[in-house]
Amino acid sequence: MATLWKLPIIFVVENNLWAIGMSHLRSTSDPQIWKKGPAFGMSGVHVDGMDVLKVSEVAKEAVGRARRGEGPTLVECETYRFRGHSLADPDELRDPGEQFEALLGMCL
Numbered sequence: 669m670a671t672l673w674k675l676p677i678i679f680v681v682e683n684n685l686w687a688i689g690m691s692h693l694r695s696t697s698d699p700q701i702w703k704k705g706p707a708f709g710m711s712g713v714h715v716d717g718m719d720v721l722k723v724s725e726v727a728k729e730a731v732g733r734a735r736r737g738e739g740p741t742l743v744e745c746e747t748y749r750f751r752g753h754s755l756a757d758p759d760e761l762r763d764p765g766e767q768f769e770a771l772l773g774m775c776l
Contacts, residue, residue: 671709676734678727679705679742682717684749705742717745 670677681701685692693699705712711733715726723745730741 670740674737674739676737677740678730678734679740681742681744682747683744684747686749700744702742702744708742710739711741712744713741714744714746717747 669675670679683692683701687695700714702712702714711730713726713730715722717723726743730743733739733741
């Protein structure tokens, strides 16, 4: 409906690559959520959700599309989850070196 009526709406998905205790990569046939936008006739964009400047740039473009009457946008902000989902999730399913690698990648 959002596309049909060209609603000025921005759908933001914060993808931390985990669904409570299951890796997002194991739970879907296509892990790139932003690709679902064009399937519904709307713009789909992927952005590094750990980079606030890139997120701001993508958000400005999406707001511009909405204001021009070009309809909705789906924005996937890919982030990293450093802790478990809640106190009940001890975060024991990830490889211990994964968090170190993620931190190292952000510093380079």
